[in-house]
Amino acid sequence: MASSTATAGRGGFRAWLVLLGAFTAFLFVVPLWWTVASALRSQEETFRALSPVSVWTLVPRGATVDNFLRLLQGDFGRAMLNSVVVTVATLVLGLAVCSTAAFALAVLDFPGRTAIFAVMVVSFLIPFDAIAIPLWSSFQDAGLQNTYLGLVLPGVGNGFAVYLLRGFFLAVPKDLVDAARVDGLNWWGIFRRVHLPLSKPAMVGAGLILFVFQWQAYLWPLLIAPDPAMKVAPVAIAQLSGEHGVDFGAIFAGAVLTAVVPLLIVLFFQRYFTQSLTTSGING
Incomplete structure:
Protein backbone atom coordinates (compact mmCIF):
# COMPACT_ATOMS: atom_id res chain seq x y z
CA MET A 1 0.00 0.00 0.00
CA ALA A 2 2.77 2.40 0.95
CA SER A 3 4.60 1.57 -2.28
CA SER A 4 1.48 2.28 -4.34
CA THR A 5 0.98 5.60 -2.55
CA ALA A 6 4.61 6.61 -3.19
CA THR A 7 4.31 5.64 -6.86
CA ALA A 8 1.09 7.65 -7.20
CA GLY A 9 2.78 10.60 -5.51
CA ARG A 10 5.72 10.46 -7.91
CA GLY A 11 3.32 10.18 -10.85
CA GLY A 12 1.38 13.23 -9.70
CA PHE A 13 4.58 15.23 -9.18
CA ARG A 14 5.78 14.24 -12.67
CA ALA A 15 2.46 15.35 -14.15
CA TRP A 16 2.79 18.75 -12.48
CA LEU A 17 6.32 19.09 -13.83
CA VAL A 18 5.09 18.28 -17.34
CA LEU A 19 2.33 20.88 -17.03
CA LEU A 20 4.79 23.48 -15.74
CA GLY A 21 7.17 22.72 -18.61
CA ALA A 22 4.36 22.95 -21.16
CA PHE A 23 3.22 26.30 -19.71
CA THR A 24 6.78 27.67 -19.76
CA ALA A 25 7.22 26.54 -23.36
CA PHE A 26 3.91 28.21 -24.23
CA LEU A 27 5.13 31.52 -22.77
CA PHE A 28 8.24 31.34 -24.96
CA VAL A 29 6.46 30.21 -28.13
CA VAL A 30 3.55 32.68 -28.16
CA PRO A 31 5.64 35.87 -28.73
CA LEU A 32 7.59 34.10 -31.49
CA TRP A 33 4.42 32.86 -33.15
CA TRP A 34 2.85 36.34 -32.89
CA THR A 35 5.93 37.77 -34.63
CA VAL A 36 5.56 35.27 -37.48
CA ALA A 37 1.82 35.98 -37.74
CA SER A 38 2.46 39.74 -37.78
CA ALA A 39 5.05 39.31 -40.54
CA LEU A 40 2.32 37.65 -42.65
CA ARG A 41 -0.22 40.44 -42.10
CA SER A 42 -0.70 43.57 -44.12
CA GLN A 43 0.59 46.83 -42.71
CA GLU A 44 -2.96 47.91 -41.79
CA GLU A 45 -3.69 44.67 -39.90
CA THR A 46 -0.46 44.61 -37.89
CA PHE A 47 -1.94 45.82 -34.58
CA ARG A 48 -5.66 45.72 -35.35
CA ALA A 49 -5.87 42.09 -34.20
CA LEU A 50 -4.47 42.90 -30.75
CA SER A 51 -7.64 44.46 -29.39
CA PRO A 52 -9.68 42.58 -28.47
CA VAL A 53 -7.47 39.52 -28.14
CA SER A 54 -8.89 36.61 -30.12
CA VAL A 55 -7.79 33.64 -32.18
CA TRP A 56 -7.01 36.11 -35.00
CA THR A 57 -4.30 37.61 -32.81
CA LEU A 58 -2.18 34.53 -33.53
CA VAL A 59 -3.70 33.53 -36.88
CA PRO A 60 -3.33 36.14 -39.65
CA ARG A 61 -6.36 36.84 -41.83
CA GLY A 62 -5.48 36.85 -45.50
CA ALA A 63 -1.86 35.87 -44.98
CA THR A 64 0.52 37.56 -47.40
CA VAL A 65 4.26 37.57 -48.06
CA ASP A 66 4.28 41.20 -49.21
Whole structure:
Protein backbone atom coordinates (compact mmCIF):
# COMPACT_ATOMS: atom_id res chain seq x y z
CA MET A 1 0.00 0.00 0.00
CA ALA A 2 2.77 2.40 0.95
CA SER A 3 4.60 1.57 -2.28
CA SER A 4 1.48 2.28 -4.34
CA THR A 5 0.98 5.60 -2.55
CA ALA A 6 4.61 6.61 -3.19
CA THR A 7 4.31 5.64 -6.86
CA ALA A 8 1.09 7.65 -7.20
CA GLY A 9 2.78 10.60 -5.51
CA ARG A 10 5.72 10.46 -7.91
CA GLY A 11 3.32 10.18 -10.85
CA GLY A 12 1.38 13.23 -9.70
CA PHE A 13 4.58 15.23 -9.18
CA ARG A 14 5.78 14.24 -12.67
CA ALA A 15 2.46 15.35 -14.15
CA TRP A 16 2.79 18.75 -12.48
CA LEU A 17 6.32 19.09 -13.83
CA VAL A 18 5.09 18.28 -17.34
CA LEU A 19 2.33 20.88 -17.03
CA LEU A 20 4.79 23.48 -15.74
CA GLY A 21 7.17 22.72 -18.61
CA ALA A 22 4.36 22.95 -21.16
CA PHE A 23 3.22 26.30 -19.71
CA THR A 24 6.78 27.67 -19.76
CA ALA A 25 7.22 26.54 -23.36
CA PHE A 26 3.91 28.21 -24.23
CA LEU A 27 5.13 31.52 -22.77
CA PHE A 28 8.24 31.34 -24.96
CA VAL A 29 6.46 30.21 -28.13
CA VAL A 30 3.55 32.68 -28.16
CA PRO A 31 5.64 35.87 -28.73
CA LEU A 32 7.59 34.10 -31.49
CA TRP A 33 4.42 32.86 -33.15
CA TRP A 34 2.85 36.34 -32.89
CA THR A 35 5.93 37.77 -34.63
CA VAL A 36 5.56 35.27 -37.48
CA ALA A 37 1.82 35.98 -37.74
CA SER A 38 2.46 39.74 -37.78
CA ALA A 39 5.05 39.31 -40.54
CA LEU A 40 2.32 37.65 -42.65
CA ARG A 41 -0.22 40.44 -42.10
CA SER A 42 -0.70 43.57 -44.12
CA GLN A 43 0.59 46.83 -42.71
CA GLU A 44 -2.96 47.91 -41.79
CA GLU A 45 -3.69 44.67 -39.90
CA THR A 46 -0.46 44.61 -37.89
CA PHE A 47 -1.94 45.82 -34.58
CA ARG A 48 -5.66 45.72 -35.35
CA ALA A 49 -5.87 42.09 -34.20
CA LEU A 50 -4.47 42.90 -30.75
CA SER A 51 -7.64 44.46 -29.39
CA PRO A 52 -9.68 42.58 -28.47
CA VAL A 53 -7.47 39.52 -28.14
CA SER A 54 -8.89 36.61 -30.12
CA VAL A 55 -7.79 33.64 -32.18
CA TRP A 56 -7.01 36.11 -35.00
CA THR A 57 -4.30 37.61 -32.81
CA LEU A 58 -2.18 34.53 -33.53
CA VAL A 59 -3.70 33.53 -36.88
CA PRO A 60 -3.33 36.14 -39.65
CA ARG A 61 -6.36 36.84 -41.83
CA GLY A 62 -5.48 36.85 -45.50
CA ALA A 63 -1.86 35.87 -44.98
CA THR A 64 0.52 37.56 -47.40
CA VAL A 65 4.26 37.57 -48.06
CA ASP A 66 4.28 41.20 -49.21
CA ASN A 67 6.29 42.24 -46.15
CA PHE A 68 9.06 39.79 -47.03
CA LEU A 69 9.07 40.82 -50.69
CA ARG A 70 9.19 44.53 -49.83
CA LEU A 71 11.99 43.90 -47.35
CA LEU A 72 14.13 41.91 -49.77
CA GLN A 73 13.67 44.48 -52.54
CA GLY A 74 15.61 46.98 -50.43
CA ASP A 75 19.05 46.77 -48.85
CA PHE A 76 18.18 44.04 -46.37
CA GLY A 77 19.55 41.26 -48.58
CA ARG A 78 22.98 42.92 -48.54
CA ALA A 79 22.75 43.34 -44.78
CA MET A 80 21.94 39.64 -44.33
CA LEU A 81 24.92 38.75 -46.51
CA ASN A 82 27.15 40.99 -44.39
CA SER A 83 25.88 39.25 -41.26
CA VAL A 84 26.66 35.85 -42.74
CA VAL A 85 30.18 36.87 -43.82
CA VAL A 86 31.03 38.50 -40.48
CA THR A 87 29.56 35.63 -38.43
CA VAL A 88 31.31 32.88 -40.41
CA ALA A 89 34.65 34.71 -40.21
CA THR A 90 34.18 35.21 -36.46
CA LEU A 91 33.29 31.55 -36.04
CA VAL A 92 36.37 30.25 -37.89
CA LEU A 93 38.89 32.66 -36.37
CA GLY A 94 37.26 32.51 -32.93
CA LEU A 95 37.39 28.72 -32.74
CA ALA A 96 41.07 28.78 -33.76
CA VAL A 97 41.97 31.39 -31.13
CA CYS A 98 39.76 30.10 -28.31
CA SER A 99 40.67 26.44 -28.74
CA THR A 100 44.43 27.09 -28.71
CA ALA A 101 44.09 29.40 -25.70
CA ALA A 102 41.99 26.82 -23.87
CA PHE A 103 44.54 24.09 -24.65
CA ALA A 104 47.37 26.19 -23.25
CA LEU A 105 45.40 26.96 -20.08
CA ALA A 106 44.35 23.33 -19.58
CA VAL A 107 47.47 21.36 -20.54
CA LEU A 108 50.58 23.53 -20.51
CA ASP A 109 52.16 24.38 -17.17
CA PHE A 110 53.54 27.92 -17.16
CA PRO A 111 53.78 30.75 -14.61
CA GLY A 112 50.65 32.87 -14.27
CA ARG A 113 48.32 30.34 -15.88
CA THR A 114 45.72 30.61 -13.11
CA ALA A 115 45.81 34.41 -13.16
CA ILE A 116 45.34 34.54 -16.93
CA PHE A 117 42.40 32.15 -16.72
CA ALA A 118 40.84 34.27 -13.95
CA VAL A 119 41.12 37.38 -16.13
CA MET A 120 39.41 35.53 -19.01
CA VAL A 121 36.57 34.43 -16.73
CA VAL A 122 36.09 38.00 -15.55
CA SER A 123 36.18 39.26 -19.16
CA PHE A 124 32.96 37.51 -20.17
CA LEU A 125 31.21 38.84 -17.06
CA ILE A 126 31.76 42.46 -18.19
CA PRO A 127 28.99 43.73 -20.52
CA PHE A 128 30.39 44.52 -23.95
CA ASP A 129 28.47 47.81 -23.97
CA ALA A 130 30.72 49.03 -21.15
CA ILE A 131 33.84 48.86 -23.33
CA ALA A 132 32.30 49.55 -26.74
CA ILE A 133 33.08 53.29 -26.89
CA PRO A 134 36.80 53.13 -25.93
CA LEU A 135 37.19 50.09 -28.19
CA TRP A 136 35.58 51.99 -31.06
CA SER A 137 38.02 54.88 -30.53
CA SER A 138 40.98 52.48 -30.71
CA PHE A 139 39.65 50.79 -33.85
CA GLN A 140 38.99 54.13 -35.50
CA ASP A 141 42.56 55.25 -34.81
CA ALA A 142 43.77 51.97 -36.35
CA GLY A 143 41.80 52.62 -39.54
CA LEU A 144 39.41 49.70 -39.05
CA GLN A 145 36.14 51.62 -39.37
CA ASN A 146 33.83 50.35 -42.12
CA THR A 147 35.85 47.16 -42.58
CA TYR A 148 34.99 43.51 -42.12
CA LEU A 149 38.06 43.12 -39.93
CA GLY A 150 36.74 45.79 -37.59
CA LEU A 151 33.41 43.97 -37.34
CA VAL A 152 35.00 40.57 -36.74
CA LEU A 153 37.87 41.16 -34.30
CA PRO A 154 35.89 41.92 -31.08
CA GLY A 155 34.05 38.60 -31.37
CA VAL A 156 37.13 36.44 -31.95
CA GLY A 157 38.33 36.26 -28.34
CA ASN A 158 35.38 35.04 -26.27
CA GLY A 159 36.08 34.31 -22.59
CA PHE A 160 33.08 32.02 -22.19
CA ALA A 161 34.15 29.92 -25.19
CA VAL A 162 37.66 29.59 -23.71
CA TYR A 163 36.17 28.59 -20.36
CA LEU A 164 33.99 25.94 -21.97
CA LEU A 165 36.80 24.45 -24.09
CA ARG A 166 39.27 24.45 -21.19
CA GLY A 167 36.85 22.43 -19.08
CA PHE A 168 36.55 19.86 -21.85
CA PHE A 169 40.31 19.66 -22.43
CA LEU A 170 40.84 19.04 -18.72
CA ALA A 171 38.69 15.91 -19.09
CA VAL A 172 41.05 14.37 -21.67
CA PRO A 173 42.93 11.52 -19.89
CA LYS A 174 46.49 12.47 -19.02
CA ASP A 175 47.62 9.01 -20.12
CA LEU A 176 46.77 9.90 -23.73
CA VAL A 177 48.93 13.00 -23.51
CA ASP A 178 51.82 11.04 -21.97
CA ALA A 179 51.54 8.36 -24.67
CA ALA A 180 51.59 11.01 -27.38
CA ARG A 181 54.70 12.57 -25.85
CA VAL A 182 56.39 9.19 -25.82
CA ASP A 183 55.52 8.76 -29.50
CA GLY A 184 57.42 11.97 -30.24
CA LEU A 185 54.56 14.46 -30.72
CA ASN A 186 55.16 18.06 -29.72
CA TRP A 187 52.47 20.13 -28.03
CA TRP A 188 51.01 21.29 -31.33
CA GLY A 189 50.76 17.69 -32.50
CA ILE A 190 49.08 16.65 -29.24
CA PHE A 191 46.57 19.47 -29.61
CA ARG A 192 45.82 18.61 -33.24
CA ARG A 193 45.82 14.80 -33.03
CA VAL A 194 44.59 14.11 -29.49
CA HIS A 195 42.51 16.95 -28.10
CA LEU A 196 40.75 18.25 -31.20
CA PRO A 197 39.41 14.86 -32.39
CA LEU A 198 37.95 14.26 -28.91
CA SER A 199 36.45 17.72 -28.52
CA LYS A 200 33.65 17.77 -31.08
CA PRO A 201 30.86 18.55 -28.55
CA ALA A 202 32.93 21.31 -26.95
CA MET A 203 33.87 22.82 -30.32
CA VAL A 204 30.22 22.83 -31.36
CA GLY A 205 29.22 24.46 -28.07
CA ALA A 206 31.91 27.12 -28.36
CA GLY A 207 30.96 27.68 -32.00
CA LEU A 208 27.34 28.28 -31.04
CA ILE A 209 28.42 30.82 -28.44
CA LEU A 210 30.55 32.68 -30.98
CA PHE A 211 27.79 32.47 -33.60
CA VAL A 212 25.02 33.85 -31.39
CA PHE A 213 27.26 36.60 -30.01
CA GLN A 214 28.12 37.88 -33.48
CA TRP A 215 24.81 37.22 -35.25
CA GLN A 216 22.75 39.31 -32.82
CA ALA A 217 25.34 42.08 -32.34
CA TYR A 218 23.84 45.55 -32.78
CA LEU A 219 25.76 48.24 -30.89
CA TRP A 220 29.24 47.39 -32.19
CA PRO A 221 28.28 47.17 -35.90
CA LEU A 222 26.33 50.41 -35.50
CA LEU A 223 29.44 52.15 -34.15
CA ILE A 224 32.21 50.67 -36.27
CA ALA A 225 30.40 50.35 -39.63
CA PRO A 226 28.16 53.38 -40.33
CA ASP A 227 28.60 52.94 -44.09
CA PRO A 228 25.27 51.67 -45.56
CA ALA A 229 27.15 49.05 -47.59
CA MET A 230 28.55 47.55 -44.36
CA LYS A 231 25.27 47.32 -42.44
CA VAL A 232 24.44 44.00 -40.78
CA ALA A 233 20.92 42.60 -40.36
CA PRO A 234 20.11 43.87 -36.81
CA VAL A 235 21.15 47.41 -37.78
CA ALA A 236 19.13 47.23 -41.01
CA ILE A 237 16.02 46.17 -39.06
CA ALA A 238 16.42 49.02 -36.58
CA GLN A 239 16.71 51.53 -39.43
CA LEU A 240 13.31 50.50 -40.80
CA SER A 241 11.99 52.83 -38.12
CA GLY A 242 12.66 56.39 -39.24
CA GLU A 243 11.45 59.95 -38.89
CA HIS A 244 8.88 59.47 -41.66
CA GLY A 245 7.25 56.42 -40.13
CA VAL A 246 7.73 52.85 -39.01
CA ASP A 247 7.34 49.90 -41.37
CA PHE A 248 6.13 47.41 -38.79
CA GLY A 249 5.42 44.71 -41.34
CA ALA A 250 8.98 44.82 -42.69
CA ILE A 251 10.38 44.90 -39.15
CA PHE A 252 8.48 41.75 -38.23
CA ALA A 253 9.58 40.08 -41.49
CA GLY A 254 13.21 40.99 -40.80
CA ALA A 255 12.94 39.68 -37.26
CA VAL A 256 11.63 36.36 -38.57
CA LEU A 257 14.40 36.01 -41.17
CA THR A 258 17.17 36.81 -38.69
CA ALA A 259 15.69 34.47 -36.05
CA VAL A 260 15.27 31.47 -38.35
CA VAL A 261 19.00 31.00 -39.01
CA PRO A 262 20.21 30.71 -35.36
CA LEU A 263 17.07 28.78 -34.41
CA LEU A 264 17.75 26.06 -36.97
CA ILE A 265 21.43 25.89 -36.08
CA VAL A 266 20.79 25.68 -32.33
CA LEU A 267 18.11 23.01 -32.79
CA PHE A 268 20.44 20.95 -34.97
CA PHE A 269 23.42 21.18 -32.60
CA GLN A 270 21.67 21.41 -29.22
CA ARG A 271 22.70 17.87 -28.20
CA TYR A 272 26.38 18.75 -28.59
CA PHE A 273 25.88 22.10 -26.87
CA THR A 274 24.23 20.49 -23.82
CA GLN A 275 26.95 17.84 -23.65
CA SER A 276 29.70 20.45 -23.82
CA LEU A 277 28.18 22.51 -21.00
CA THR A 278 27.73 19.40 -18.84
CA THR A 279 31.33 18.30 -19.33
CA SER A 280 32.67 21.80 -18.66
CA GLY A 281 30.60 22.10 -15.52
CA ILE A 282 32.05 18.88 -14.12
CA ASN A 283 35.67 19.56 -14.96
CA GLY A 284 35.89 23.37 -15.06
